[in-house]
Amino acid sequence: MGVMHIPGHTHQAPREVTLEEIRGVLGDCRLCPLCETRTNIVFGVGDPHARVMFVGEAPGRNEDLQGEPFVGAAGQNLNRILAFAGLRREEIYIANVLKCRPPGNRNPKPDEVLACAPFLREQIRSIWPDIIVTMGNPATHFVLKTEIGITKLRGRFHQMGHFRVLPTFHPAAALRNPAWQELIEQDFRMLGEYLATHPAGEAPQSVGASSDALPEPVPGAGEASQALFEGSRS
Numbered sequence: 001m002g003v004m005h006i007p008g009h010t011h012q013a014p015r016e017v018t019l020e021e022i023r024g025v026l027g028d029c030r031l032c033p034l035c036e037t038r039t040n041i042v043f044g045v046g047d048p049h050a051r052v053m054f055v056g057e058a059p060g061r062n063e064d065l066q067g068e069p070f071v072g073a074a075g076q077n078l079n080r081i082l083a084f085a086g087l088r089r090e091e092i093y094i095a096n097v098l099k100c101r102p103p104g105n106r107n108p109k110p111d112e113v114l115a116c117a118p119f120l121r122e123q124i125r126s127i128w129p130d131i132i133v134t135m136g137n138p139a140t141h142f143v144l145k146t147e148i149g150i151t152k153l154r155g156r157f158h159q160m161g162h163f164r165v166l167p168t169f170h171p172a173a174a175l176r177n178p179a180w181q182e183l184i185e186q187d188f189r190m191l192g193e194y195l196a197t198h199p200a201g202e203a204p205q206s207v208g209a210s211s212d213a214l215p216e217p218v219p220g221a222g223e224a225s226q227a228l229f230e231g232s233r234s
């Protein structure tokens with residue numbers, strides 16, 4: 001999949017297109033059947049120049065009603081554990097793979113992900129964060145292009161081209177499982193340690209070469225990483 005066409009841009013480079021422009025292209029999207037059951041499109045929220053971007057799966061009931069990601073209990077949990085990383089909500093950007101709520105909070109279907117993913121891809125290209133934190137299996141599988149479960153992937157960074165990816169549990173799932181809550185807090189502490197010891201703007205290669213939390217390649221992920229940002233002129 002190539003670069004989504006954004007009016008006024010031909011080969012948009014990282015950080016070239018604004019989030020407002022992408023939201024404009026999204027409009028009243030009816031590219032998949034979820035448009036029939038949604039209350040609001042949940043585009044994303046936060047700092048458009050965030051160093052850390054968080055990616056979840058899809059809006060839940062509260063998010064659908066309010067049009068904002070990670071509100072309600074999951075959002076409160078996220079706000080609380082962000083403190084372990086030394087981050088505040090307004091310093092990060094949060095978006096989901098799907099912009100509309102799947103009925104009954106079921107898992108996203110592959111054709112829905114296919115239809116909606118270009119918007120997330122452009123959001124990532126626009127923000128161009130250093131770190132992407134994927135929360136839960138669907139977001140992790142989309143970003144890392146793997147079917148490996150979150151329990152095997154979490155707890156370390158994975159390098160995907162420009163991006164350092166930290167998979168962890170979804171804050172809503174962690175609320176239902178005390179053991180996962182402990183692990184997600186560990187992951188956020190690790191993120192905080194990384195941010196504190198690696199200044200913004202540091203070259204990814206030199207960072208990775210000396211980090212204890214080195215990313216390990218995910219089997220089969222390399223080509224997909226290319227595909228994820230095909231056409232980027234970084």
Ligand code: SF4
Pocket residue numbers: 029030031032033034035041098099100112115116
């Ligand atoms: S989920 Fe995405 S692709 Fe489907 S209607 Fe909503 S915005 Fe469009």
